[in-house]
Amino acid sequence: MPKQAPVMKKRAVRGSRTGRPVMALLDLLGRRWTLRILWELREGPLTSRALRTACDEASPTVMQTRLSELREAGLIELLPGDGYGLTGLGLELNETFLPLHRFAERWSKQI
């Protein structure tokens, strides 16, 4: 059997103290609505309420939590007058997901 049991630490407490950035990133992106928020901002800034609407009326509690986390992560920023928008870093990350739309179409046809 393939074994590669990397000796890994503790609790899956939000943040992954493994020291490996990619794990922290996967953890961040794996929280509910995070990917969706970044996706919805791909074409420009949205106000927090427009974002909630775009995200199937997600509860303001978790939406606000995610926005704070994403801001702290430097992926989005609050632009007075325009709502939330991607930072340069966030834009860069979002480019990674651009092929996702095309993939999703293919994927939905195969399942």
Next chain:
Amino acid sequence: MPKQAPVMKKRAVRGSRTGRPVMALLDLLGRRWTLRILWELREGPLTSRALRTACDEASPTVMQTRLSELREAGLIELLPGDGYGLTGLGLELNETFLPLHRFAERWSKQI
């Protein structure tokens, strides 16, 4: 309470009333451990227990749930003798995330 579209594939599209494939995909990937599981399988199959170990000892309950969802989504498959591995489709999706590691390194340096 009702936050469900009229009649839809409940599991694959939770959180998306739209039925747009990319939303279903973002929703699937946004569940805890999903991204991580795909990531950990990037270099080859792992048994369910090796996967749990690799994923910070995630609880078997949710791990098993995610594995079922990912199997149903056609992204991973159970290879008797080798554990879980990516399907062609899963491999394809994973390629999308390949630049993620490099990005995570840059990202961690900017925050």
Next chain:
DNA sequence: CTCCTATGCTACAATAAATGTAGCAACACG
């Protein structure tokens, strides 16, 4: 055969996270 180990998987109570509803303060218009 029995014993040992590992696999995929499940039960279930405890805990953490998300939802839904309501509302606040600040700011901009009329």
Next chain:
DNA sequence: CGTGTTGCTACATTTATTGTAGCATAGGAG
């Protein structure tokens, strides 16, 4: 002034996840 929108919060209810234990099956040794 009143009306509307913004970002954001409180809080009780509901849902998701965790942690621990365990089951059934399969493959080797011994």
